[in-house]
Amino acid sequence: MASLMVYGKAYSANVTRVLTTLAEKNVDDYQMVPIDLLTGANKTPEYLKLQPFGQIPAFQDGDFTLYESRAIARYISDKYEGQGTALFGKTVRDKALVNQWLEVESQNYNPCVWKIVFECVFSQMFEGRPTNEAVVKEQLEKLEKILDVYEAQLTHHKYLAGDLFSLADLAHIPVTNNLINVAKKGELFASRKHLNAWWDDISSRPSWQKVVQIMQAEQQEQK
Amino acid sequence: MELEKKMKLYGIASSTCTGRVLLSLFEKEVEDFELWIVNVRKGEGKKPEYLKLQPFGLIPVLEDGDLTLYESRAIIRYIANKYEGQGTVLYGKDIKERAKVDQWLEVEGQNFNSAIRSSLGVVSKPPVDEVQLTESFGKLGKVLDIYEDHLSKTQYLAGDFFSLADLSHMTTGWKLFDKYKQGSILFEGRPHVKAWWENISSRPAFKKLLEMI
Numbered sequence: 001m002a003s004l005m006v007y008g009k010a011y012s013a014n015v016t017r018v019l020t021t022l023a024e025k026n027v028d029d030y031q032m033v034p035i036d037l038l039t040g041a042n043k044t045p046e047y048l049k050l051q052p053f054g055q056i057p058a059f060q061d062g063d064f065t066l067y068e069s070r071a072i073a074r075y076i077s078d079k080y081e082g083q084g085t086a087l088f089g090k091t092v093r094d095k096a097l098v099n100q101w102l103e104v105e106s107q108n109y110n111p112c113v114w115k116i117v118f119e120c121v122f123s124q125m126f127e128g129r130p131t132n133e134a135v136v137k138e139q140l141e142k143l144e145k146i147l148d149v150y151e152a153q154l155t156h157h158k159y160l161a162g163d164l165f166s167l168a169d170l171a172h173i174p175v176t177n178n179l180i181n182v183a184k185k186g187e188l189f190a191s192r193k194h195l196n197a198w199w200d201d202i203s204s205r206p207s208w209q210k211v212v213q214i215m216q217a218e219q220q221e222q223k
Numbered sequence: 224m225e226l227e228k229k230m231k232l233y234g235i236a237s238s239t240c241t242g243r244v245l246l247s248l249f250e251k252e253v254e255d256f257e258l259w260i261v262n263v264r265k266g267e268g269k270k271p272e273y274l275k276l277q278p279f280g281l282i283p284v285l286e287d288g289d290l291t292l293y294e295s296r297a298i299i300r301y302i303a304n305k306y307e308g309q310g311t312v313l314y315g316k317d318i319k320e321r322a323k324v325d326q327w328l329e330v331e332g333q334n335f336n337s338a339i340r341s342s343l344g345v346v347s348k349p350p351v352d353e354v355q356l357t358e359s360f361g362k363l364g365k366v367l368d369i370y371e372d373h374l375s376k377t378q379y380l381a382g383d384f385f386s387l388a389d390l391s392h393m394t395t396g397w398k399l400f401d402k403y404k405q406g407s408i409l410f411e412g413r414p415h416v417k418a419w420w421e422n423i424s425s426r427p428a429f430k431k432l433l434e435m436i
Contacts, residue, residue: 052372064322066323068326068329068333070329071322071328071329074322075318075321078322079318092304092305095304096290096292096297096301096304097290099294099300100292100297103294103296103332104279104294106329107294107332108279149278
């Protein structure tokens with residue numbers, strides 16, 4: 001009986017951020033508990049006890065409950081420090097740079113990408129209205145500038161925080177998948193050589209491939 | 224030799240993000256740093272020399288030897304780790320406490336921050352648009368209701384210990400609750416949030432920051 005539980009659904013980038021981290025750390029012994037936003041399962045009193053903001057994922061390790069995907073990913077990296085991929089580098093300095101790019105992802109990259117993906121793909125489903133093209137245009141302009149910074153960084157380093165893959169790169173994978181493969185904005189990456197190479201590299205990692213299979217299996221189940 | 228050892232913090236004390244870092248330095252009783260003023264309102268963040276340090280043109284940046292670090296929440300984690308042995312314990316005492324600190328740092332960065340910045344956007348531009356104020360306070364209020372329930376069970380956000388998680392709220396919190404005097408409205412019916420705010424805002428490190436603003 002697994003003592004690790006991940007609450008959510010694999011269609012959520014925040015959930016797959018956690019699943020990818022588990023895979024990188026070679027942690028297989030966990031259970032997924034479906035919490036589907038579309039059915040309102042995230043608003044039940046039982047779920048709100050775990051995650052009072054009604055968001056997914058939530059995570060349990062025995063009787064220890066945690067939420068916020070990036071905090072969960074950090075906990076997993078800490079707890080399983082001795083196995084799988086080292087996700088925070090080796091030194092205090094390495095760790096600081098990983099944290100820096102984790103913040104860039106959560107403060108700059110993700111809000112911008114999410115708005116584009118939401119408008120292009122989910123506005124009808126969740127808010128019953130068509131895409132607001134003005135919002136998409138505005139956010140794309142912002143994103144182009146952000147991606148130029150990433151391109152410059154990746155021209156000098158193989159990965160964001162240096163020459164080793166880290167949690168900072170991993171944190172970008174699910175939302176970038178949404179941007180490129182779901183919202184079909186791949187041109188933003190194709191036009192930037194080093195950014196594109198970085199994306200090809202990190203999205204071909206076995207951990208993400210495993211999560212893609214989980215996502216596909218979940219979609220099959222829904223049918 | 225002394226000068227070479229000093230860390231450099233680029234930013235301005237009145238900025239909520241620079242203030243977040245200053246608070247962590249004060250809590251850790253770190254004195255060997257210098258504040259180098261970069262006033263983004265005057266466009267100083269866009270200067271080529273600055274963009275080499277922080278390519279997004281934002282403040283703050285911390286330079287410590289050959290490490291150049293940006294994003295205030297990354298910098299405060301670095302300070303908490305580097306100065307683990309001195310000053311206030313800011314990251315809890317074990318892996319689970321640390322995880323709770325990280326959780327509430329994310330809540331602050333994701334949920335609290337966007338709601339409070341919306342509200343600050345409205346109150347800081349008189350004449351105040353009442354419709355926008357009601358809407359932004361509605362969103363912030365929902366977040367604060369969750370905090371109210373949580374703080375009725377623990378003294379601080381990550382547990383019964385002050386941490387980076389509480390600290391991270393203080394500069395934006397001060398601006399809205401104290402500087403723009405919206406605390407009395409927002410704390411109505413939220414006695415635990417009020418008590419938490421009064422407690423953390425009476426910390427000596429915080430008073431030291433306020434003297435700089």
